Amino acid sequence: MSALSRTLAGRGLAKHNLAGAFVVGIPILWIAFFMLLPYGIIVVTSFWLKKYPSFIPDFQFGNYITLFTDPQYVLVILRTLKIAILVSIASFLLAYPFAYYLVFRCKSAALRAWLYMAVIAPLWVSYLLRAYIWKTILGTEGVLNSLLINVGIIDEPSSIFLYNQFSMVVTLTYIFIPFMVMPIYTALEKIPTNLVEASADLGMGPWRSFWHVTLPLSLPGVAAGFTLTFCLSFGDFIAPFLVGGPDGNLIANVIATQFGAALNWPLGSALSIVMLVIVLSIVSLSDRMERKGLTGGL
Amino acid sequence: MKNAPMNLVSRYGADTAFMTFVGMLMAFLYVPIWVLVAFSFNDSRSLTWPLSGFTLDWYRKLAENTDLQAAIWNSFYVASFATALTLIVGVPAAMTLHRFAFPGKSIFRRLILLPITLPGIVTGISMLNMFKLVGFQLSLETVILGHATALLGVVVTQVYARLQRLPKSLEEAAFDLGAGPWRSFIDVTLPNIKTAIIGAGLLSFVLSFDEIPVTFFLTGRDNTLPMYIYSTMRRGVTPEINAVATLIVAASLVLIVAAVIVTRGRKNQ
Known part of the structure; x- marks a missing residue:
């Protein structure tokens, strides 16, 4: 039915070819010029050769070999994966009970709306500032250290809070x-809610109902959440710069260096391609899981 | 019988545990922001507890800072044009996804949505590579092109979601009554997706105003506000940054209220 009406509406528009071409043409041209072309160019550049003081067109895999054999780069890639996974897990542990409380436990609709808004609202506050806040709080001369000294828990400023993977x-x-x-x-x-009630009626305790009914049905959302959080923290380069310290470089920082001071665009491009491939694989993996979750769950 | 009081106790216990958890999460999210605001009024250069005294000096310094004012103006310029561009491309893209079937449509969809999950740095350096290759001078205008590309996915998802909820019969009726595609878009579709477009535009504006990774690679000599703050941070932590931050938090609050009003307007329709 909807397919039929869609064709009908489409035909109504197709009669006026110019308008149709306009609607479809703008986004396709934009994507071709500002996404496909640039991505294509970094793919090509990633095979070029660095030759002091610049780089020359070539076709060789040296940049990729460097990335996967030089311990310096391998370490950064592994560290970035580790941080992104830890961030996803920490966010999940905080987000799931919170969302569960809102949906199933919170009786007042107004309170639910307020709490939900309260968690989403920080997205509207500058991302740079949200990273900067933690630099001021965790630093050696920061708020947390001075507070702990003031209360008498520690005697002198500690540097354990900032410039490490924890921060x-x-x-x-x-x-x-x-x-x-x-x-x-x-x-x-x-x-x-009647699914959960049904499982309670059938004698399942709250834990078993949660484990066998609620959790499996919420997995598509969990997968989407993990994908977003992982990919966003995987590509971040502001937080590492502000709170990561000298050993806290992530992939994005290294890419920035290659395009800046190190002036090795081919290597930077290759690293971007590696990042692109990892992100794309995560996205398609979670797409598959979401589809499976939907069909397997119901 | 025996279980009933036990259940009551455990239920009460669970509720308390949940409340405590939610309270702690709220503290985690909001105490840092209050700390940030508090130190913007503190009369000491160092950010150490306890607060020493009240001052408006940091705000006075901001008012005299011409670099900062130029950066704010640049950010308004970039965010306005990037939002306009991304709507001009994004709304037709959402309509294309909504009603046309064509070969390569799933690739088209994936590409458009890619920048949502793709780290901004990849968009930034790939466009930097291209602009350098064709000999484009980096400027605020190249930043605008970069932002419009990076934010396309945000607009498309919001407008597409709204289009899907519209009954198809509306446009069909318009076509049956002899309205051309342009008329039916202006008179029928547009009024129905108006609030989604405003919401998406507002969000794009905020995200563009705040953007760093793409801006970092595509800007020339001019700084946007976040880039200016970022370069100030390199020199260290100062209450002056806290004062800018407080103003930004206040501005965000205004925008959130605006967004809530727009969403509420949608519900009333």
Whole structure:
């Protein structure tokens, strides 16, 4: 029915070819010029050769070999994967109980709306500032240290809070947690309450109902949340710069260096391609999981 | 019988546990923002607890800072044009996804939505490569092109979601009554997706105003506001940044209220 009416509406528009070409043409041209072409160019550049003081067109795999054999780059790639996974897990552990509370436990609709808004609202506050906040809080001369000294818990400023992987995970979780809450909340909201009631009527305790009914049905939302949080923290380069410290470089920082001071665009391009491939694989993996979750769950 | 009081106790316990958890999450999200605001009024250069005294000096310094004012103006310029462009491309893209079937449509959809998950840095450096290759001078205008591309996915998802909820019969009726595609778009489709477009535009504006990764690679000599703040941060942490931050938080609050009003307007329709 909807397919039929879609063809009908489409034909109505197709009669006027000019308008149709206009509607379809603008986005296609934009994508061709500002996405396909640039991506194509970095693919090509990633095979070029760096030759002091610049680089020359070539076709060789040297840049990729460097990335996967030079321990310096391997370490950065592994570190970035680790941070992104830790951030996703931390966000999940905070977001799931919160979304669960809102959907199933919170009795007042007004309170639910307020709390949901309160978690999403920080997205509208500058992302740079949300990273900067943690630099001022966790720093050696920062708020947390001076507070702890003032209260008498420690005697002198400690540097354990800032410029390490802990501070990066805290900061990135703080920044990206709304992206975990939104899809999980949406998924939980879609679960019909009578399913949970039915499992309770059939004698399942609250834990078993949760484990066998609620959790499996919410998995598509969890997958979407993990994808967003992972990809966003995977490509971040502001938080590492502000709170990561000297050993806190992530892939994006290295790419920035290659395009800046190191002036090795071919290597930077190759690293971007690696990042692009990892992100694309995560996205298509989660697409597949979401589809499976939907058909397997119902 | 025996279980009933136990259940009551455990239920009460669970509720308390949930409330405590939610309270702690709220503290995690909002205490840092209050700390940020508090230090913008503190009369000491260092950001250490306890606060020493009240001052408006940091705000006075901002008012005299001409670099900052230029950066704010640049950000308004970039965000306005990027939003306009991304709507001009994004609304037709959403309509294309909504009603046309053509070969390569799924690739088209994936490409448009890609920048939502793709780190901004990849968009930034790939466009930088291209602009350098064709000999484009980097400027605020190249930043606008970059932002419009990066934000396309945001507009498309919002407008597409709204289009899908519109009954098909509306446009069909318009066609049956002899309206051309342009008339039926202006008179029938547009009024129905208006709030989605405003919402998407507002969100694009905020995201563009705040954007760093793409701007970092595509800007020439001019700085946008976040780039200016970013370069100030390199020199260290100062209450002056806290004052800018407080103003940005206040502006965000106004925008959030505006967004809530727009969404509420949609519900009333």
